[in-house]
Amino acid sequence: MNGNRSGSHRPTIRLDPGNVQRVTIRILLIVSVWLVAVWVVGAARHFLFLILLAWLAAIASEPAISWLVRRGWRRGRATALVGSAVLLVSAGLLFLFGRLLYDQVTQLVQSAPAQLQSIADQLNTTFGLQLDPSEITSSLQIDPGQIRDVADNLALGLLGWFGSLLSVVLDFATVIVFTFFIAAAGPRLIQLVATWLPPDRQLVFGEVWSTAQEKTGGYVASKVVLAALSAVFHGVFFWAIGLPGWLPLALLAGIVGQFVPVIGVYIGVAVPMLVALADRPITALWILLFSVVYQQIETYVFTPRVSQRTMEVHPAIALAAVFVGAAIWGPIGAVIGVPIAAVAVSLVQTYGRRYELAAPLAAQSDPVTAAERDTEKDTARDTEPERNSVDERDPESDGNN
Numbered sequence: 001m002n003g004n005r006s007g008s009h010r011p012t013i014r015l016d017p018g019n020v021q022r023v024t025i026r027i028l029l030i031v032s033v034w035l036v037a038v039w040v041v042g043a044a045r046h047f048l049f050l051i052l053l054a055w056l057a058a059i060a061s062e063p064a065i066s067w068l069v070r071r072g073w074r075r076g077r078a079t080a081l082v083g084s085a086v087l088l089v090s091a092g093l094l095f096l097f098g099r100l101l102y103d104q105v106t107q108l109v110q111s112a113p114a115q116l117q118s119i120a121d122q123l124n125t126t127f128g129l130q131l132d133p134s135e136i137t138s139s140l141q142i143d144p145g146q147i148r149d150v151a152d153n154l155a156l157g158l159l160g161w162f163g164s165l166l167s168v169v170l171d172f173a174t175v176i177v178f179t180f181f182i183a184a185a186g187p188r189l190i191q192l193v194a195t196w197l198p199p200d201r202q203l204v205f206g207e208v209w210s211t212a213q214e215k216t217g218g219y220v221a222s223k224v225v226l227a228a229l230s231a232v233f234h235g236v237f238f239w240a241i242g243l244p245g246w247l248p249l250a251l252l253a254g255i256v257g258q259f260v261p262v263i264g265v266y267i268g269v270a271v272p273m274l275v276a277l278a279d280r281p282i283t284a285l286w287i288l289l290f291s292v293v294y295q296q297i298e299t300y301v302f303t304p305r306v307s308q309r310t311m312e313v314h315p316a317i318a319l320a321a322v323f324v325g326a327a328i329w330g331p332i333g334a335v336i337g338v339p340i341a342a343v344a345v346s347l348v349q350t351y352g353r354r355y356e357l358a359a360p361l362a363a364q365s366d367p368v369t370a371a372e373r374d375t376e377k378d379t380a381r382d383t384e385p386e387r388n389s390v391d392e393r394d395p396e397s398d399g400n401n
Contacts, residue, residue, distance in 0.1 A: 056336055226258050
């Protein structure tokens with residue numbers, strides 16, 4: 001009887017109609033807000049991308065602005081001086097080489113089918129191959145009609161590109177305005193955003209912003225300087241050997257070699273060598289030799305002096321950032337992908353917590369790796385007291401000043 005009686009009492013679940021109604025309304029509100037946010041981000045995607053470019057430009061100019069501020073300049077005037085210098089140099093280069101760059105890009109695009117045919121003929125004659133240019137273009141998913149369309153559009157001149165040119169000018173003006181605003185605001189911008197956060201989150205936000213700005217600013221600035229040096233040296237060499245399209249090829253070697261890790265250097269050399277093979281094959285050998293020599297000079301002379309106080313990004317992370325940036329924003333995204341990854345890496349290095357390896361994992365390391373790890377531990381242990389002493393002295397020195 002007791003068993004049957006106990007078995008007859010089964011647990012029941014009762015739903016309060018009021019609670020069900022409130023939960024349903026909350027879910028609908030959350031979904032609605034999410035859909036509206038997705039729509040706004042999609043509609044303002046291009047503008048948000050321009051703001052991202054402006055922020056990267058602002059942190060790239062931060063080392064120069066900070067150098068002037070430490071010497072008594074007001075931040076607004078320092079920002080105006082740095083920005084004006086960059087604009088004047090860019091305008092001067094555009095005035096001197098803009099038309100030449102446009103003509104050479106047009107010539108390279110128009111002559112691409114003929115150059116590909118010439119390269120295939122030379123390889124077939126020299127090595128007894130049977131290469132077909134049409135098969136090569138189809139394997140690369142390049143339609144010859146697309147090349148002709150691009151060449152025809154380039155042949156129309158700048159007037160045929162008036163709509164695109166106007167859009168580029170407006171985008172450029174937007175980036176300049178917001179770059180000046182972000183760079184000139186400096187700490188005031190951090191304070192303005194921090195007022196919308198609770199007090200315990202304000203300090204965290206300020207430290208994150210400062211860390212990203214200091215470490216990433218030097219990284220971006222160093223990459224810009226190294227890319228400019230590479231473009232100048234490659235441009236002079238390409239011009240001296242009479243390489244067709246020497247200016248755009250030099251820019252390609254400088255920009256891609258610095259902002260596209262691992263494979264960027266090879267792309268920056270392979271493309272000029274292909275152009276040289278179609279024109280004068282012996283020139284390709286000189287380009288290869290020059291690239292090898294310049295890489296040694298850049299590695300042992302330029303990079304230590306330009307990047308001695310900047311952070312480094314692991315090649316695997318940088319390469320992944322290039323692919324992700326290109327998938328999201330196209331060619332420009334491939335260039336800015338590495339600086340964005342540098343921001344993330346700087347934050348992880350500053351606030352991420354790392355642990356010592358467990359004994360079984362540490363035993364699996366190579367002897368050289370283990371010795372290097374022990375050396376790093378000893379160095380960190382020796383420098384820790386110095387760092388603490390410096391941190392303890394800073395408040396007193398600031399108060400005396």
